[in-house]
Amino acid sequence: MHYRNIGKTDVMVSTVTMGCWAIVGDFNWGPQDEDDAVAAIRSALELGINTFDTAEAYGSGYSEKLLGKVLEGRRKDVVIATKASPSNFAPKKLRRACEDSLKRLNTDYIDIYQLHWPNHEVPVDDTLEAMDRLREEGKIRVAGCSNFGPGDVSEALAAGRLESNQVAYNLLWRGLEYELQQICVENEVSLLPYSPLAQGLLTGKFRTPEDVPPERARTRHFAAERPHTRHGEEGAEEETFEAIKKIEEISEGLGKPMAQVALAYLIARPGVASVIAGMRNAKQAAENSRAADVELSEGDIKKLDIATGPLKKRFGPALDMWQSEERTK
Ligand SMILES: NC(=O)c1ccc[n+]([C@@H]2O[C@H](COP(=O)([O-])OP(=O)(O)OC[C@H]3O[C@@H](n4cnc5c(N)ncnc54)[C@H](OP(=O)(O)O)[C@@H]3O)[C@@H](O)[C@H]2O)c1
Structure with a gap:
């Protein structure tokens, strides 16, 4: 495992973080055995993953509670990243949301406290000032955001400081490369890609678009006829599976599982x-953690760029995988 700093801070995260959304086993993910979730967390820890990403919204607090229980006794070894929902960005509400998360997480500080999606109704200056107070009081170590677009990040950085931005980024969804990535690099705001396996598409478990169950086929890759989409677009199912096939061939050439290549690329x-990366059991935790040690050459990266170039062009600079009406700016 390898470790990197978050933004300009001394908070060190493992290059693979365990995403703790799917382990709630909700509508999107289907039933989850809690023993498997606990085993995934323990296995991740053993394999050097020190960072766990959750949110007050995941399972209405269940994900935070489970983490709090399983990480008991290991607090000083781990980095906990959680998120406040946009409805809680007004200063008083943010404080309350933070304190509630602390209780559920069974801790007295959050390492990375993130604004889950932009809320353009609440002035970002007020929210960032509230984040500063929480940091001064030791309740959080670092303020971060999630799903902030180029305009959102620039506005926030003009008002205060954010050290990280968690965004949808995977080989089949590369919109941030158009503009956001450069802004974050220039300002030393760490990027934390989420859904790096395109919610399972990049593991090879679905061979055709028809294999993907309706609850999973919600992103803009899939046609609007899919029952749970909300983007109203035609999707790009054929191009998506063509790209997956090419990534699979490149991975085979490297002698590595596609999931590890997809993570190593990012x-x-x-x-x-x-x-x-989401991981629902110890096996997935082991497979995904190994991606940290997969080194891709410039040539491999170029091949992957070319294989997924048509999809990148098709979706353009969009950041929101689910809605065509951008919630970011
Ligand atoms: N900030 C935000 O708005 C936001 C949005 C989405 C996600 N996130 C964060 O990012 C994390 C990861 O994103 P995600 O869960 O959407 O998608 P993901 O990491 O791309 O996909 C994870 C899913 O793929 C399957 N999988 C994972 N590793 C596998 C392996 N080695 N072999 C086979 N299947 C494997 C698992 O589901 P199955 O076994 O059921 O197939 C797993 O739940 C979340 O847990 C959350 O922390 C944040």
Whole structure:
């Protein structure tokens, strides 16, 4: 495992983070055995993953509670990243949300406290000032954001400081490369890619678009006819599976599982501190943690860029994988 700094701070994250959304086993993910979730967390820890990403919204607090329980006794070894929901960005609400998360997480500080999605109704200056107070009081170590677009990040940095931005980024969704990535690199705001396996598409478990169950087929890759989409677009199912086939061939050539190549690609991209990968059991934790040691050459990265170039062009600079009406700016 390798470790990198978050933004300009001394908080060190493992290059692979365990994402703790899917382990709640909700509508999107289907049932989850809690023993498997606990085993995934323990296995991640053993393999050197020190960073765990959760949110007050995941399972309405269940994900935070489970983490708090399983990480008991290991607090000083881990970095906990959680998120406040946009409805809680007004200063008083943010304080309350933070204190509630602390209780559920069974701790007295949060390492990385992130604004989950932009809320353009609450002035970002007020929210960042509230974050500063929480930091001064030792309740959080670092303020970060998530799903902030180029305009959102620039506005926030003019008002205060954010050390990280967690965004959808994977080989099939490269919109941030158009503009956001450079802004984050220039300002030393760490990028934390989420859904790095495109919610399972980049593991090879789905051979055709028809294999993807409706609850999973919600992103803009899939046609609007899919029952749970909300983007109203035609999707790009054929192009998506063509790209997956090419990535698979490149991975076979490297003798590595596609999931590890997909994660290693992101770890090698500018500005990325850690990839936030979902893992629902110990086996997935082991497989995904190994990506930290996969080194891709410039040539391999170029091949992957070319293989996924048509999709990148197709979706353009969009950041929101689910809605065509951008929630970011
Ligand atoms: N800030 C935000 O708005 C936001 C949004 C989304 C996610 N996130 C964060 O990012 C994390 C990861 O994103 P994600 O869960 O959406 O997608 P992901 O990491 O791309 O995909 C994870 C899913 O792929 C499957 N998988 C993982 N490793 C595998 C392996 N080695 N072999 C086979 N299947 C494997 C698992 O589901 P199955 O076994 O069920 O197939 C797992 O839940 C989340 O947990 C969350 O912390 C943040």
